[in-house]
Amino acid sequence: MENKSKLNSSIALLFRTHPELGALVGLVLIFIVFCFTATRFLSLESLAGIVTVASELGIVAAGITFLMITGEFDLSVGSTFGFSAMILAITANAGIPLWIGFLLALSAALFIGLMNGIITVKYKIPSFITTLGTMMLWRGILLAITGGFAVRYWGTSSFLRGLNGHFLGEFRSSSIWFFIVIFLLNIILVKTPYGNFTYATGGNKEAARALGISVDKVKIINFIICAMLAGLAGCIQFARFHSVDPLRGTGMELEAIAAVVVGGTLMSGGYGNLIGTLFGVLLMGMVRSGLIMSGAPAYWYQAFIGIILISAVITNAKLKEWAIK
Amino acid sequence: MKKDDILVKMVGINKRFGTVQALKNVDFTVKHQEVVGLVGDNGAGKSTLIKILTGVHFPDKGGFYFEGKKECIDSPKKARDMGIETVYQHLALIDLMSIARNFFLGREPVRKFAKVINFLDRKKIDKVAKQALKDIGITIRSVDEEVALLSGGERQAIAIGRAIYFGAKLLVLDEPTAALSIKESHKVLDYVTNARERGLSVIFITHNIYHVYSVADRFTILEHGEKIGDFNKDEVSAEDIIEIVRTGKVPARS
Numbered sequence: 001m002e003n004k005s006k007l008n009s010s011i012a013l014l015f016r017t018h019p020e021l022g023a024l025v026g027l028v029l030i031f032i033v034f035c036f037t038a039t040r041f042l043s044l045e046s047l048a049g050i051v052t053v054a055s056e057l058g059i060v061a062a063g064i065t066f067l068m069i070t071g072e073f074d075l076s077v078g079s080t081f082g083f084s085a086m087i088l089a090i091t092a093n094a095g096i097p098l099w100i101g102f103l104l105a106l107s108a109a110l111f112i113g114l115m116n117g118i119i120t121v122k123y124k125i126p127s128f129i130t131t132l133g134t135m136m137l138w139r140g141i142l143l144a145i146t147g148g149f150a151v152r153y154w155g156t157s158s159f160l161r162g163l164n165g166h167f168l169g170e171f172r173s174s175s176i177w178f179f180i181v182i183f184l185l186n187i188i189l190v191k192t193p194y195g196n197f198t199y200a201t202g203g204n205k206e207a208a209r210a211l212g213i214s215v216d217k218v219k220i221i222n223f224i225i226c227a228m229l230a231g232l233a234g235c236i237q238f239a240r241f242h243s244v245d246p247l248r249g250t251g252m253e254l255e256a257i258a259a260v261v262v263g264g265t266l267m268s269g270g271y272g273n274l275i276g277t278l279f280g281v282l283l284m285g286m287v288r289s290g291l292i293m294s295g296a297p298a299y300w301y302q303a304f305i306g307i308i309l310i311s312a313v314i315t316n317a318k319l320k321e322w323a324i325k
Numbered sequence: 326m327k328k329d330d331i332l333v334k335m336v337g338i339n340k341r342f343g344t345v346q347a348l349k350n351v352d353f354t355v356k357h358q359e360v361v362g363l364v365g366d367n368g369a370g371k372s373t374l375i376k377i378l379t380g381v382h383f384p385d386k387g388g389f390y391f392e393g394k395k396e397c398i399d400s401p402k403k404a405r406d407m408g409i410e411t412v413y414q415h416l417a418l419i420d421l422m423s424i425a426r427n428f429f430l431g432r433e434p435v436r437k438f439a440k441v442i443n444f445l446d447r448k449k450i451d452k453v454a455k456q457a458l459k460d461i462g463i464t465i466r467s468v469d470e471e472v473a474l475l476s477g478g479e480r481q482a483i484a485i486g487r488a489i490y491f492g493a494k495l496l497v498l499d500e501p502t503a504a505l506s507i508k509e510s511h512k513v514l515d516y517v518t519n520a521r522e523r524g525l526s527v528i529f530i531t532h533n534i535y536h537v538y539s540v541a542d543r544f545t546i547l548e549h550g551e552k553i554g555d556f557n558k559d560e561v562s563a564e565d566i567i568e569i570v571r572t573g574k575v576p577a578r579s
Contacts, residue, residue: 013469191447192435193445200431203421203422211431212405
């Protein structure tokens, strides 16, 4: 009896300290289901397809995770994604070296993040509203300067191949960038003082401030990280398609937030990690590919994600409730 | 520094929020190894005074001396660096973070990686947190537990243990016994005595005069932003203090 309760409490501790476990269970379950229903789901091409989709979304979601743990939101990531990709496309067509265009695209993202951060922190506006505004602002500017037309880059470049070229058959280098981003951000979050500041800022802003943490600075920096990752993801997707249209990235913010929440990160901040987000985006990529391979019309994807999102949040909440008892 | 030397001296503190004069020419001192009860009704200015002392607010007018030196506290970090540690009623700890992480929050011990990157020294964090909490008399199952799981008294203990460990000279406790059970309140009062024995000074802010009376050496009473009384423990009874806070007047001495 004694042993059993001890075991129970260690399992509880494990679940409490590992927000990603719920998403891992979901991932395994969905994987098993699709292995039976989808033909060729277990092939290398199918796996590569899943990882490719998951990587581009995942880099955006990684930034959102960081920001959500800080207790803030960024709805403008989709617009930042499109805007950065467009800068890279336009500068490339203007004959500017791609790496310079890439740096320009990232700088634009940095600026967008800085602006989100400063407006939110300085004027004490909920970031939901700030970034809803900047989402429309940058999307609008994007549509206005392109006149609504897509931009295509006809050249070839080793820089773009590096960003998102093929390797090992169907795999793409975006997946490497994605794993590096997840790995680095998770190390910062879990193993450095800055990670502690980030959790503390999201967990209890006033307490963190009283303990001498520059809460506003942490927030602004994490807004910038989030925006720059969205910009990076935009450039990476441009490297895959060699084209970008002004609506690129629309709706991506919600998909990314869904992946983050499925991964166990709390919307209210202070709790979560990047590993959960990794599982979350893989899960969403898997559902997307798996449904198509099972012969379901692609439209079902959204409906399915909706169900998964809600069940994941309920499960995570219940798990936490149980673990804290 | 000897006992009875003055640790903190605030002179003529004024603070206004919009049209509200929160503090009017308040003088406030804390001696070394002294427990001062800061009492007064809601809106008397207790919190404002403490927030000025801990760098959260900046006074409109007034001087501040710490260990006899004129200082200017312009941020909570500065106050903390000087050795003024605050334990707020609700703000002391981050619920969703582990005990160990909370213990070192803002002052994380680090190991250098490749000479540039600072990594948290997890081993030290866990070991020291556990030992320091044991020293002040609380044992916990694991320092990896989230603070959310702890009782109110245990939270106070962790915050106080943290302050003592980091060599605080002055401990500011804001309503430390509010919302605690009788048993836990008494434990917290023991921690206060414990802290004084270890050489700290304590400012104890509360509505519960009986709690503060059992541990304090001196009482400073505020009313509508002004100091209306300053008494050593042997000059007043707990009932006297309650009467002064209730009426807002110091009765004529017989």
